[in-house]
Amino acid sequence: MANVITTISQYLVLGFMVVYVLDCFAYFTAKDRSKRTSNLRVQMFCIFVVHFLSHVCLFLNEDGNMMIIVYYLIEIFIAIMYIILYHIAYRHASRLLTNNIAFLMLIGYTMLLRLNTKLAVKQFILASVGLIACAFIPLLLGKFPQVRGWRNFFAIAGILFLITTLIPGLKMTMYGSSNWISIAGISIQPMEFVKILFIFFAASSLVKVNEFKELVINACIAIAFMLILILENDFGAVFLFYITYIMMVYLATSRPIFAIGGIAMMVLAIFVGYILFKHSLFAHIIVRVRAWKDPFAYQQTDGYQVSESLFGIGTGGFIGSGLGRGMPYLIPVAESDFIFSAICEEMGVAFGLELILIYVSSFIAMANVAMKCKDPFYKYVTFGISVTYIMQVFLNIGGATKFIPSTGVTLPLVSYGVSSVFSTLIMFAIVQYTYTLVSKEVDDFEDEKYRIIQKARRQRAREFAGNAPGNAGPSRERTQNQ
Numbered sequence: 001m002a003n004v005i006t007t008i009s010q011y012l013v014l015g016f017m018v019v020y021v022l023d024c025f026a027y028f029t030a031k032d033r034s035k036r037t038s039n040l041r042v043q044m045f046c047i048f049v050v051h052f053l054s055h056v057c058l059f060l061n062e063d064g065n066m067m068i069i070v071y072y073l074i075e076i077f078i079a080i081m082y083i084i085l086y087h088i089a090y091r092h093a094s095r096l097l098t099n100n101i102a103f104l105m106l107i108g109y110t111m112l113l114r115l116n117t118k119l120a121v122k123q124f125i126l127a128s129v130g131l132i133a134c135a136f137i138p139l140l141l142g143k144f145p146q147v148r149g150w151r152n153f154f155a156i157a158g159i160l161f162l163i164t165t166l167i168p169g170l171k172m173t174m175y176g177s178s179n180w181i182s183i184a185g186i187s188i189q190p191m192e193f194v195k196i197l198f199i200f201f202a203a204s205s206l207v208k209v210n211e212f213k214e215l216v217i218n219a220c221i222a223i224a225f226m227l228i229l230i231l232e233n234d235f236g237a238v239f240l241f242y243i244t245y246i247m248m249v250y251l252a253t254s255r256p257i258f259a260i261g262g263i264a265m266m267v268l269a270i271f272v273g274y275i276l277f278k279h280s281l282f283a284h285i286i287v288r289v290r291a292w293k294d295p296f297a298y299q300q301t302d303g304y305q306v307s308e309s310l311f312g313i314g315t316g317g318f319i320g321s322g323l324g325r326g327m328p329y330l331i332p333v334a335e336s337d338f339i340f341s342a343i344c345e346e347m348g349v350a351f352g353l354e355l356i357l358i359y360v361s362s363f364i365a366m367a368n369v370a371m372k373c374k375d376p377f378y379k380y381v382t383f384g385i386s387v388t389y390i391m392q393v394f395l396n397i398g399g400a401t402k403f404i405p406s407t408g409v410t411l412p413l414v415s416y417g418v419s420s421v422f423s424t425l426i427m428f429a430i431v432q433y434t435y436t437l438v439s440k441e442v443d444d445f446e447d448e449k450y451r452i453i454q455k456a457r458r459q460r461a462r463e464f465a466g467n468a469p470g471n472a473g474p475s476r477e478r479t480q481n482q
Contacts (some may be wrong), residue, residue: 002060006322009053010348014319016053017354020046020103024361027096028368040095044083047103051076054110054323054347061324068113075109075124082131090138092439093432094369100362101413101428105421107355108414111343114323115335119416126418130425137429138436147200148377151208154201155221158194162228165190179234191229191237192423195244195388196430198225202245203380206252215249233284236407240391242266247387248380285405292405305332309400312338312345313352320348335416337408340400356397359412363390366431372438382434385427 023039023046030036055072062068079102086098105127112120141147164181165171172180172187181188205218222245229238246262287302295303295310308331316326328334328342335342344352366386373379392409399406410420 005060006057006325009057010319010322013050013053014348014350014354016046016049017351020050021354021357021361024096024100024358027361028364040099043099043103044080047079047099047106048076050103051079051106051110057323058110058114061322067117071109071113071120071124075106078128078131079106086135089135090432090436092436093138094365094435096365097362097428097432097435100358101425104358104413107343108339108416110323111339111414112335112416114346115328115342116416119335123416123418123421127421127425130422134422134425134429137426138433141430141433142436148204148207151201151204154197154204158197158201159224159228161190161194161197162225162232165232166228179229179232179237189417189419191234192417192419193426194225195237195241196423196426198222198241199244199248199381199384199388202248202384203377206248206380207377209252219245234408235285236395236409239407240388240395240409243391244384244387248384251383252376252380288405288407292402295402305338306402306406308332309338309341310402312341313349313401316345316348318348318350320344320346320351322346336410337396337406337415338400339411339415340397343414355414356393359390359393369431369435369438373434375437378434378437382431385431389424389427
């Protein structure tokens, strides 16, 4: 009986995921507010059903563990309260983004509960604290408009925070990278927060750039961030920072030469760095490239992670083996770097593809509001966040599927990692503030448009009253006769 319910639930989950994804993209094409609101309500229902069915499968395949029911009730309660209360507090915020945030976090909780209950509980508690804390960010940004002028602060704070990973006693080395610090037994990844400071630094710099010389100076400061990341052997973060900066410069200048030249310089730097530092800085990267080129040739050594990841994805097939019925625990670091592979194994490749489309819809929503924003500072900030977000998704899923070498970047809001979840929630909160700015601009435009229309109507009414038969002046013929 449990097998029958699990199989039916798998198909239902995929069906409701399709409905959710279609509503994500229908949101952009809806011509009126009532249609968008209807789509968003359907999404909330899909979130509830997918989360419920997933926990039913877990409950049946985990020997009726009652704690799964308790976790389910608490998780869905927090998610619904977040969606409702957030839009009571911020009427102009994007409901699509809040739906996506809640859904992605619930998917992450569910998969972590399957893989490691202790990590799932820890992630849920700290992420819930993050939701509450980040709810105040749009309000604070409205109170401090002067942040656009804090370029030096963002640069200094970001560089100093990164340097902490090089201090003996604080730094931690994990999976070949020294990009962690430990404070009072708590592990923190500074890069996750520094990427926000970096985006603010780049945006405040680009707003003030008037000469090419200033652009060069700002680029040198940006390179300083990346050099520290290279010393940490965190090349995934280097790529993330570099692409984000290049795209922000391209948006600010509208000159393709900066994008093309930036990519060419990146390729040249990789080539030169590989030749000069092949056996030092790049030794860690060579291992990952070798595993990427032919993981099965090194299946028991360097290619073990990628091999198990591909086995997991292939074993699950289109609809997955069912939550609690696969072996995702065989995939190394399945709870963070390779959580996408674990999801595909038990929930299906179709579910994984739908998950990617949810990420894409969030990116489109963020990029769209960035293009509409008239404030150049928040236009650049929001665009930088959207690029960072989608590139992080690309790096994680690309590494798990052997599309690119593994970079150690987490999957936003789904992978285990408190630093990653906190930083992503902060970025979404900043984007929501931009949404309120754009909504205010639209409201002001509509108010001005309404005033102009009303003024024109009053003018026409006066003209009509003046030309009415009862109010007409003496005709030319009558005047001549007199």
